[in-house]
Amino acid sequence: MEVLLFGIAKDIVGKSEIRFSEADTVPGSVGDLKRILAESYPEFGKLSSLAVAVNSEYAADSVFLTKNDEIAIIPPVSGG
Numbered sequence: 857m858e859v860l861l862f863g864i865a866k867d868i869v870g871k872s873e874i875r876f877s878e879a880d881t882v883p884g885s886v887g888d889l890k891r892i893l894a895e896s897y898p899e900f901g902k903l904s905s906l907a908v909a910v911n912s913e914y915a916a917d918s919v920f921l922t923k924n925d926e927i928a929i930i931p932p933v934s935g936g
Contacts, residue, residue: 857876884921908928910927911926
């Protein structure tokens, strides 16, 4: 499973992607992935919102994940 990180999410983790290998426990759902990220990187918990796309489609927390999914973490964007 490949998790692509953008914007401040990339800054929080310190890299643009996280890979879950065959040996890793793959999160069962988008909600599980968010929990894992918040536990591993506490700054994630401070984000006001966080969009997640699974295989190029926005996904709710209840969407199930598989080891072959490509996931994008899209943080809130501000501009002016």
